[in-house]
Amino acid sequence: MTIDKFAVERLYKEKGFNQDTFAAAIGISPRKLSGILSTSAIKKVADLQAIAKVLDVQPEALLPREPKFTDAVRIDMTTKGEVHKSWAGSEFQDLPDGQILMTIPLVDQFAYAGYLSGYNDAEFLQELPKHSFIVAKRHTGKYRAFEVRGDSMDNDRRDAICAGDIVVGRAIEKTLWKSKFHLHRFEDYVIVHQDGILTKRISNHNVEEGVITCVSTNPDKGSYPDFDLRLSEVYEIYNIVSVTQKRGRR
Known part of the structure; x- marks a missing residue:
């Protein structure tokens, strides 16, 4: 799933950690933490929960928002429902407030070349980073998240689509x-x-x-x-x- 690395960095610095001491506090290697922060991707919910615990925040505070699906983002990671997987690779978890956490493969900039040959390979897709967001219902169809490269869609307007x-x-x-x-x-x-x-x-x-x-x-x-x-x-x-x-x- 995708995390808001800027929020993580801000919070751990506010608590007096550097990257090495923060990694030790959450029980992972500095190299793994560096990978999480450089890609904005985290594969294990347990790691997200460990980071949130050390930062003394709810896990949802570390996830990016998808306002075009819904504005509600409250997540209780300890009581959310079982994972339901769709034929297209999407995962859905029911939340206590009736909303749903949807998780889909994320094609980050490092995966662009590999995706051209692996877009139909279930094993390749499983190894991709994940992007999570809140939805009001389980969406059918095939969904993917892509990290944008280049400036071709940057028109200096608020609705521009920019690199990153x-x-x-x-x-x-x-x-x-x-x-x-x-x-x-x-x-x-x-x-x-x-x-x-x-x-x-x-x-x-x-x-x-x-x-x-x-x-x-x-x-x-x-x-x-x-x-x-x-x-x-x-x-x-x-x-x-x-x-x-x-x-x-x-």
Whole structure:
């Protein structure tokens, strides 16, 4: 799952720890703690609980928020329900207040290259970091989280998608690619292309020719020109349903 590393760093420094003494206090190696903080990813709930205990906070205080799903974020990690797994790799845990903790694979920047060959490999997906957020119901379909690379979607507006942000995408199944995408409902997409993973706006979908037009919102069109992609060269497409902004980018 994804953690708010900035909150962790701020809290342990406020309590007088450095990274080595904090790692010792929570019972993990400095190297493991460094990996958690550098990737914002933590695989074991037990480690999250140990960190929260030393910092004297609730575990949910260390998780990022996904406001486009729901604004409520109160989690009691000791009494949440059993894990329910979907066919698409999502995990759901019922919470005492009736809400649900949803956890999905996170493709961070280090996993971009491997994802192109492993996107359909269950073992590879299981080894990816996780991204967790609160939802009101169990969402069907295939969801993935991606850490954004590059500045092509940075337009200096509050709704910009910037490097380091985490976007949550819902997959558009290939059987639906022969029907025109709902571009009026979802503007921005993650496109898993044979040459890389792109975060782009799709301005046009030519169904007959199987071509999509990809647009960068960055106004520097010299560096980020619009271009067409053939869907025959695309592995997956996700419409972006939520964005978690990287702390401190504004």
